[in-house]
Amino acid sequence: MASRSPTELLTSLGPDVPNQPPHSTPMSSTSGNGDSRTPPNTVQAACLACRGKHLKCDGNTPCGRCQIHETECIYVASRRGYKGPRRNPPNPGKRPASDSPPSANGDTCSLIASVTRPMATAPSVSTFNPAVVVAESPATPFTASGVNGLQLYRSQYLNGGGALVGPDTQPQQTIPERCLNSFYYYFYPGHPSVLPKEHLLKMAKEKDLAHLLAAMRWVGSLYIDVGPARATYFEEAMRLVYAQDVVRDGYLVQAMVILLIGLDGSCQQEKAREILSHVERIAIEIGLYTRAFATLHGGGVPRVEESWRRTWWDLFVVDGMVAGVHRQTNFLLFDIVADNIPRPMYLEDFDDQVFSGEEREFSSFAYRVASIRNLGRMMRLPNNGFPSEENVSRIESLLSNWRMHLPPTKIDSLNKDCQLDEMMFQAHMINHACSIILHQPLSQLDSSPARDVTACAPHRAVQSGDNFNIHTRHIIKAACEISKMVTYNVPITSHTHFFTCVLTLSSIVHLSKWALYFIHDEDDLRQQVRLNIGALNKLSNVWKAANTASGQVRGVAQEIYRAKKAQQTNPQFWVGFTQEEIISSMAADEGIMSEINTMLTSAP
DNA sequence: TAACTCGGACTTTCAAGAGT
DNA sequence: CTCTTGAAAGTCCGAGTTAT
Numbered sequence: 001m002a003s004r005s006p007t008e009l010l011t012s013l014g015p016d017v018p019n020q021p022p023h024s025t026p027m028s029s030t031s032g033n034g035d036s037r038t039p040p041n042t043v044q045a046a047c048l049a050c051r052g053k054h055l056k057c058d059g060n061t062p063c064g065r066c067q068i069h070e071t072e073c074i075y076v077a078s079r080r081g082y083k084g085p086r087r088n089p090p091n092p093g094k095r096p097a098s099d100s101p102p103s104a105n106g107d108t109c110s111l112i113a114s115v116t117r118p119m120a121t122a123p124s125v126s127t128f129n130p131a132v133v134v135a136e137s138p139a140t141p142f143t144a145s146g147v148n149g150l151q152l153y154r155s156q157y158l159n160g161g162g163a164l165v166g167p168d169t170q171p172q173q174t175i176p177e178r179c180l181n182s183f184y185y186y187f188y189p190g191h192p193s194v195l196p197k198e199h200l201l202k203m204a205k206e207k208d209l210a211h212l213l214a215a216m217r218w219v220g221s222l223y224i225d226v227g228p229a230r231a232t233y234f235e236e237a238m239r240l241v242y243a244q245d246v247v248r249d250g251y252l253v254q255a256m257v258i259l260l261i262g263l264d265g266s267c268q269q270e271k272a273r274e275i276l277s278h279v280e281r282i283a284i285e286i287g288l289y290t291r292a293f294a295t296l297h298g299g300g301v302p303r304v305e306e307s308w309r310r311t312w313w314d315l316f317v318v319d320g321m322v323a324g325v326h327r328q329t330n331f332l333l334f335d336i337v338a339d340n341i342p343r344p345m346y347l348e349d350f351d352d353q354v355f356s357g358e359e360r361e362f363s364s365f366a367y368r369v370a371s372i373r374n375l376g377r378m379m380r381l382p383n384n385g386f387p388s389e390e391n392v393s394r395i396e397s398l399l400s401n402w403r404m405h406l407p408p409t410k411i412d413s414l415n416k417d418c419q420l421d422e423m424m425f426q427a428h429m430i431n432h433a434c435s436i437i438l439h440q441p442l443s444q445l446d447s448s449p450a451r452d453v454t455a456c457a458p459h460r461a462v463q464s465g466d467n468f469n470i471h472t473r474h475i476i477k478a479a480c481e482i483s484k485m486v487t488y489n490v491p492i493t494s495h496t497h498f499f500t501c502v503l504t505l506s507s508i509v510h511l512s513k514w515a516l517y518f519i520h521d522e523d524d525l526r527q528q529v530r531l532n533i534g535a536l537n538k539l540s541n542v543w544k545a546a547n548t549a550s551g552q553v554r555g556v557a558q559e560i561y562r563a564k565k566a567q568q569t570n571p572q573f574w575v576g577f578t579q580e581e582i583i584s585s586m587a588a589d590e591g592i593m594s595e596i597n598t599m600l601t602s603a604p
Numbered sequence: 605t606a607a608c609t610c611g612g613a614c615t616t617t618c619a620a621g622a623g624t
Numbered sequence: 625c626t627c628t629t630g631a632a633a634g635t636c637c638g639a640g641t642t643a644t
Contacts, residue, residue, distance in 0.1 A: 081617030
């Protein structure tokens with residue numbers, strides 16, 4: 001096969017067309033080499049919409065059909081022919097340059113990310129390996145203790161007693177300064193890819209970073225009250241990011257990622273998706289995923305090089321999270337080859353450590369990337385909506401392995417100073433969310449109340465306890481773990497806003513369990529629902545999406561409650577229960593419902 | 605009758621193993 | 625190394641179904 005790198009592909013497809021099809025080959029594309037054995041009028045890749053409908057795709061971007069229907073026209077890498085990683089790597093012990101993707105389900109990048117080594121890439125680097133690990137190293141330029149920037153940027157806000165003081169309490173700050181500080185205090189720990197503040201401001205004197213600073217100010221302004229300045233910053237950021245003469249570089253990618261996360265949390269998912277699609281294209285076009293990018297654009301400054309690597313991986317993670325929680329996009333970057341590994345510790349090594357018996361400690365950033373890659377593998381399952389038992393257990397093995405092989409320091413999202421490691425927090429969050437999404441279709445918990453609130457009815461008479469099937473137990477466990485994550489002693493709003501969506505997932509599971517007519521551990525359940533709703537309320541102060549989620553959760557709860565009440569009027573319902581059990585169950589239901597109502601009506 | 609769905613024929617691609 | 629083979633993943637024709 002004539003392999004082409006993503007950059008080559010995009011270049012060959014002409015200027016500035018997002019989601020370009022990998023290589024559409026109409027008849028004319030034989031271009032003299034005469035080797036085109038593609039049947040006349042058959043394109044080598046159909047867009048997702050056409051593929052799904054079994055219809056002919058013209059290979060354009062957008063294709064004719066998508067253009068007519070005004071739908072998003074997305075082309076993804078083909079996994080045709082790929083049957084899993086090679087069983088006998090030609091050079092055991094070393095990573096061969098042409099090694100297979102580590103994914104059990106395939107990362108073959110034959111189209112968007114072709115097998116050809118990207119230009120300007122270190123030749124020894126595996127091009128087929130979407131790999132990577134930001135290695136833990138004392139030399140990591142951002143913080144002395146590794147990746148987590150939380151401590152670094154929080155420390156300046158710590159008062160004498162060690163209690164957290166918000167950035168907004170600093171005296172004599174201008175509004176832009178307050179917003180920037182707010183960005184670093186709240187947002188940065190969850191998405192630590194831009195340069196640390198002092199270095200960024202220094203850099204801004206040499207380069208035009210107005211767009212990036214505007215985006216940072218806008219997102220920072222979401223956390224504090226700055227009046228009409230917020231809208232001004234947003235307009236400014238959008239104008240600068242989409243300016244005709246804007247330089248398409250890593251800083252633009254950073255600005256766009258910040259904007260899209262902010263928009264996604266502000267209930268502007270469509271706009272966020274649009275930016276995501278643009279930024280993906282720009283990132284590929286400029287080769288952000290290559291090892292060479294960091295070196296070429298780092299100016300020999302390790303801190304800057306690290307920032308570029310993080311920019312790619314944060315975009316990768318955000319792409320995965322957007323796809324995972326909204327199910328509108330398909331985690332396009334999952335199929336892209338990436339080789340920007342700062343240390344010779346490939347993600348493939350990460351996967352292999354289980355078999356090599358070598359328990360190395362990787363950075364939290366690496367565990368986060370590994371976690372989102374598991375989500376990608378899950379999303380690439382055939383029949384994603386209702387996967388087979390076999391496929392579910394394959395992905396569950398990946399999730400369990402990820403958890404089981406965590407070093408002791410990474411198990412609880414707290415670092416050695418007992419401060420929250422936000423990267424591990426997200427890694428765990430993704431793992432649990434994945435577990436719920438994976439097992440829900442095969443579980444016994446009826447999620448229909450969540451899908452269609454008006455159609456709510458606790459259809460399934462499933463008893464809790466050991467009678468639950470394995471899938472049900474998995475999702476209940478994951479939902480409980482997510483609720484536990486609320487209890488970490490940091491401002492809940494400093495977590496990534498995607499935590500909102502994961503909390504919603506967890507709440508739906510709790511409520512679905514509650515929909516069963518008798519719950520033995522109702523106190524636990526009540527506590528967990530309380531935790532989730534309390535957290536959603538807090539998040540609503542910043543993220544509009546959390547506000548919407550709270551409302552939806554309450555809607556589901558009310559619907560379930562109504563249906564339960566209706567069932568309970570039937571004497572048959574209580575057959576087999578003692579008087580005490582009946583009273584306790586009804587009281588618990590009342591309790592849960594009244595708490596949900598109280599908490600949500602007192603929400604801001 | 606236009607629009608949509610999807611079974612299935614046919615093609616492409618890759619991993620593995622045999623042969624040189 | 626190259627060649628062959630088998631299977632997975634892909635494209636999209638066209639028959640059947642549904643919506644208007």
